[in-house]
Amino acid sequence: MTNVSIIGIGQTDVREHWETSIRHLAWYAIEAALDDAHHHQVDAIYVGNMLAGQLSNQNHLGALVADFAGLRGVEAMTVEAADASGGAAFRQAVLAVQSGLVETALVVGVEKVTDETGATVLAALATSLDADYEAIHGQTLSGAGALLMRRYMHTYGVTLADFAGFSVNAHANGAANPRAMYRNRLKPEAFAAAPMVADPVSLFDEAPAGDGAAAILVTSSERAADMVAQPVRVAASALATDAVALHDRRDLLWLSAAERSAQRALAAAGVTLDEIDVAELHDSFTIMAALSLEACGFAARGEGWTLARDGHIRRDGRIPISTFGGLKARGNPMGATGVYQLVELTQQLRGKAGDCQIANARTGLAQNLGGMGATAVTHVLSRD
Amino acid sequence: MTNVSIIGIGQTDVREHWETSIRHLAWYAIEAALDDAHHHQVDAIYVGNMLAGQLSNQNHLGALVADFAGLRGVEAMTVEAADASGGAAFRQAVLAVQSGLVETALVVGVEKVTDETGATVLAALATSLDADYEAIHGQTLSGAGALLMRRYMHTYGVTLADFAGFSVNAHANGAANPRAMYRNRLKPEAFAAAPMVADPVSLFDEAPAGDGAAAILVTSSERAADMVAQPVRVAASALATDAVALHDRRDLLWLSAAERSAQRALAAAGVTLDEIDVAELHDSFTIMAALSLEACGFAARGEGWTLARDGHIRRDGRIPISTFGGLKARGNPMGATGVYQLVELTQQLRGKAGDCQIANARTGLAQNLGGMGATAVTHVLSRD
Numbered sequence: 001m002t003n004v005s006i007i008g009i010g011q012t013d014v015r016e017h018w019e020t021s022i023r024h025l026a027w028y029a030i031e032a033a034l035d036d037a038h039h040h041q042v043d044a045i046y047v048g049n050m051l052a053g054q055l056s057n058q059n060h061l062g063a064l065v066a067d068f069a070g071l072r073g074v075e076a077m078t079v080e081a082a083d084a085s086g087g088a089a090f091r092q093a094v095l096a097v098q099s100g101l102v103e104t105a106l107v108v109g110v111e112k113v114t115d116e117t118g119a120t121v122l123a124a125l126a127t128s129l130d131a132d133y134e135a136i137h138g139q140t141l142s143g144a145g146a147l148l149m150r151r152y153m154h155t156y157g158v159t160l161a162d163f164a165g166f167s168v169n170a171h172a173n174g175a176a177n178p179r180a181m182y183r184n185r186l187k188p189e190a191f192a193a194a195p196m197v198a199d200p201v202s203l204f205d206e207a208p209a210g211d212g213a214a215a216i217l218v219t220s221s222e223r224a225a226d227m228v229a230q231p232v233r234v235a236a237s238a239l240a241t242d243a244v245a246l247h248d249r250r251d252l253l254w255l256s257a258a259e260r261s262a263q264r265a266l267a268a269a270g271v272t273l274d275e276i277d278v279a280e281l282h283d284s285f286t287i288m289a290a291l292s293l294e295a296c297g298f299a300a301r302g303e304g305w306t307l308a309r310d311g312h313i314r315r316d317g318r319i320p321i322s323t324f325g326g327l328k329a330r331g332n333p334m335g336a337t338g339v340y341q342l343v344e345l346t347q348q349l350r351g352k353a354g355d356c357q358i359a360n361a362r363t364g365l366a367q368n369l370g371g372m373g374a375t376a377v378t379h380v381l382s383r384d
Numbered sequence: 385m386t387n388v389s390i391i392g393i394g395q396t397d398v399r400e401h402w403e404t405s406i407r408h409l410a411w412y413a414i415e416a417a418l419d420d421a422h423h424h425q426v427d428a429i430y431v432g433n434m435l436a437g438q439l440s441n442q443n444h445l446g447a448l449v450a451d452f453a454g455l456r457g458v459e460a461m462t463v464e465a466a467d468a469s470g471g472a473a474f475r476q477a478v479l480a481v482q483s484g485l486v487e488t489a490l491v492v493g494v495e496k497v498t499d500e501t502g503a504t505v506l507a508a509l510a511t512s513l514d515a516d517y518e519a520i521h522g523q524t525l526s527g528a529g530a531l532l533m534r535r536y537m538h539t540y541g542v543t544l545a546d547f548a549g550f551s552v553n554a555h556a557n558g559a560a561n562p563r564a565m566y567r568n569r570l571k572p573e574a575f576a577a578a579p580m581v582a583d584p585v586s587l588f589d590e591a592p593a594g595d596g597a598a599a600i601l602v603t604s605s606e607r608a609a610d611m612v613a614q615p616v617r618v619a620a621s622a623l624a625t626d627a628v629a630l631h632d633r634r635d636l637l638w639l640s641a642a643e644r645s646a647q648r649a650l651a652a653a654g655v656t657l658d659e660i661d662v663a664e665l666h667d668s669f670t671i672m673a674a675l676s677l678e679a680c681g682f683a684a685r686g687e688g689w690t691l692a693r694d695g696h697i698r699r700d701g702r703i704p705i706s707t708f709g710g711l712k713a714r715g716n717p718m719g720a721t722g723v724y725q726l727v728e729l730t731q732q733l734r735g736k737a738g739d740c741q742i743a744n745a746r747t748g749l750a751q752n753l754g755g756m757g758a759t760a761v762t763h764v765l766s767r768d
Binding site for chain 2: 023050051054056057059060062066072074075076077082092098099100101123124128131132135136238239240243244248256257370371374
């Protein structure tokens with residue numbers, strides 16, 4: 001089995017990039033990743049993207065991005081799994097290198113969401129739900145998040161204010177990340193007083209969709225050791241799915257795909273949860289952060305929110321999450337989000353996370369979710 | 385290196401499936417493939433699809449299709465490369481099995497195009513072109529095909545009627561395929577007299593977009609030998625790209641991605657063109673069939689059309705193409721087309737192609753193109 005390592009990373013700011021086309025965004029991230037690796041030869045490109053067809057009238061991003069980044073001719077394609085597209089694309093790059101047929105693979109997550117008006121974007125984002133049984137009735141991502149959150153509050157006797165710690169932590173970390181969409185700190189009182197998007201999901205509960213691109217260059221660990229000073233090893237990679245529609249799930253409050261992919265990844269990496277120094281989870285809503293913590297095993301069922309209440313998710317806590325702001329403050333560039341998570345984890349493991357740095361980060365976990373968790377991709381990265 | 389073999393195939397008719405949802409189409413093809421293999425355990429699903437987000441308001445097909453096909457939980461994602469999505473998805477399945485991390489992979493190409501009205505479909509199909517430099521000016525697939533065809537006619541002194549042989553052959557073969565969208569034979573006179581879509585591309589020149597799904601189950605050749613009586617080996621797999629916009633290409637009349645992927649595939653398979661008994665090429669337009677024949681090396685530059693004129697592409701010819709009707713008569717279910725090609729090639733190599741059978745087919749080539757050839761995926765299959 002070929003081991004795979006990360007040798008280059010790049011990213012753009014996450015924000016409203018009205019003046020920048022989708023191909024430019026991808027190029028900026030790719031160029032940064034290639035420069036970071038001091039290596040400009042690529043055998044295959046996996047583009048993580050969800051919405052270019054709907055919001056930019058552009059499918060076929062693989063060939064387009066390859067050409068614009070100066071890599072015309074290279075194998076390239078798009079991988080899509082809603083907002084887990086980035087993580088799924090990274091998984092394909094890992095498999096490609098492990099197959100022995102691709103020497104150096106480039107992953108680029110790219111998304112441009114903010115050019116279109118609200119209703120168009122809402123409908124486009126809802127394509128991650130079940131079109132025939134959820135979206136057609138007017139269900140939106142925020143509405144689906146509200147259903148989960150309300151059920152959780154009811155079942156476990158948790159109040160709205162109990163979720164504040166997730167957003168407060170994300171914004172505190174985002175304030176230290178120059179790439180973050182929101183760099184303002186958030187007070188618990190402000191969280192509790194925020195206007196509702198879909199009760200009980202509020203403005204400071206749901207992560208904002210943003211534009212951005214992030215890129216990662218991977219190759220075999222054997223080659224990586226000769227190429228860069230600080231390769232970061234992909235210790236494990238796993239993807240699992242669940243029913244897309246919430247009403248089809250066996251248990252509304254259990255992310256079975258997240259559990260399954262996390263268990264597989266931890267087993268393959270041969271590490272226990274105690275050895276995970278930092279985790280980038282998919283905090284598209286505070287409820288998703290809570291449910292991910294539970295599904296991964298960081299908290300018991302119904303108790304994910306207590307990790308936020310008790311400060312365990314902070315940079316100096318037991319299991320730091322959203323260390324660069326997470327989806328909530330760094331922003332959620334949908335199909336690119338999973339690649340941002342892995343770029344940030346790499347920064348942590350290299351010890352190059354700047355003001356976002358976690359002390360002694362040796363092993364990290366990233367979990368990227370699609371829709372309301374119907375796709376879950378978990379990667380474990382390790383500093384050797 | 386793990387060798388990969390096909391152990392099951394399935395397909396639906398290609399036609400206007402107004403009464404059938406996209407998840408049903410996918411399920412029908414998957415069920416047929418699993419039944420064909422007498423094997424119902426799958427480790428990963430690669431969905432080839434281009435247009436569900438735009439035309440069915442449904443992204444996230446991986447999880448959706450896995451669940452609906454009774455495979456909830458399984459790793460699943462969508463692979464997109466315009467109308468080369470199916471071929472690209474198959475390539476990912478091959479890499480996944482070769483990595484050693486996925487034992488049995490399922491590829492399902494699925495597309496539902498005909499529910500929407502003409503203008504919506506035209507715009508959706510044009511997302512395979514360059515949105516910012518082609519489609520925004522009103523360019524369509526037919527228009528792009530017309531540009532290529534006119535230039536070819538001008539450069540090589542070829543007339544419209546000289547292309548008739550491609551469509552006549554496709555319809556003759558489609559008439560023998562019970563799954564084909566069009567089963568009527570076509571006379572050369574009818575081709576020459578057809579109404580224009582985008583001069584010189586006529587109604588009988590351009591392949592019709594249709595709905596359909598096709599599925600393939602693959603596993604390691606070692607396991608395949610114990611599982612089925614007639615495994616078909618994936619002798620080689622290669623994907624290459626080119627500039628998306630026609631005006632960006634170095635040579636308008638040369639499909640460099642098709643050439644590159646074909647050369648790589650032939651070299652990896654260790655076979656020469658003479659050993660290819662049957663080829664499924666991407667005849668989305670007659671000009672694309674001619675250019676593919678040239679790029680693969682079956683004809684000299686500017687002479688691809690002569691293979692049609694001289695009958696060499698017929699079932700009893702030197703290099704039979706479109707043996708089940710090709711895109712022109714079987715129909716072009718965009719993101720599913722590449723999987724149909726491979727299903728048909730498998731039927732040929734098993735000797736189970738019915739009235740479409742080529743005598744003594746041992747080695748076959750499939751080439752799936754995206755847009756106007758900006759993506760090209762070439763596979764070589766072999767009967768051991």
